[in-house]
Amino acid sequence: MIDLEKFTEAARRAVTLADYEARYVVTGAIEPGHILFGVVQEASEWAAELTAGRLTPEGVRQRLKQEYAGRLQPGPWASEEMKLSAAAQAALAAAQQQATQRGQTAVGLAHLLLGLLAGKDPMPARLLAEAGLTRERLEAAAAGDAPPASPATLER
Numbered sequence: 001m002i003d004l005e006k007f008t009e010a011a012r013r014a015v016t017l018a019d020y021e022a023r024y025v026v027t028g029a030i031e032p033g034h035i036l037f038g039v040v041q042e043a044s045e046w047a048a049e050l051t052a053g054r055l056t057p058e059g060v061r062q063r064l065k066q067e068y069a070g071r072l073q074p075g076p077w078a079s080e081e082m083k084l085s086a087a088a089q090a091a092l093a094a095a096q097q098q099a100t101q102r103g104q105t106a107v108g109l110a111h112l113l114l115g116l117l118a119g120k121d122p123m124p125a126r127l128l129a130e131a132g133l134t135r136e137r138l139e140a141a142a143a144g145d146a147p148p149a150s151p152a153t154l155e156r
Helices: 009-024 032-042 046-048 057-067 085-103 111-118 122-130 135-143
Strands: none
Touching: 009 032, 009 057, 009 085, 009 111, 032 046, 032 057, 032 085, 032 111, 032 122, 032 135, 057 111, 057 122, 111 135
């Protein structure tokens, strides 16, 4: 079971941003790609540093539209809260598991990205790989070994 209370403030904001993005790129549910957007939007400087500028919120949004094109639903901005897809639930559960395996009590942004890599939807993993972000780099970030791009740390 996903416990958002264990997520850092930044990780919770990333999930909220994923909800907003799912309303903008309407697929009927929050998908793992929306979570990737939320992380990149929440920590755009950190994401840019980790990927040498190859992972940006607008770039992720464009890829979401391309990747989910066959599932996009017409219509205006969805006003109701979006539900998590099964794949998004699995990614968030994997993120929580990543933190637990490291003996960490809080799920941070790096854990979210690791959860996306372990998830059922290959699109976020493909985008992260194209941006040059490896599992090893994310594991180092989750362990606190990678320097943050700004005073805001990955644990926030």
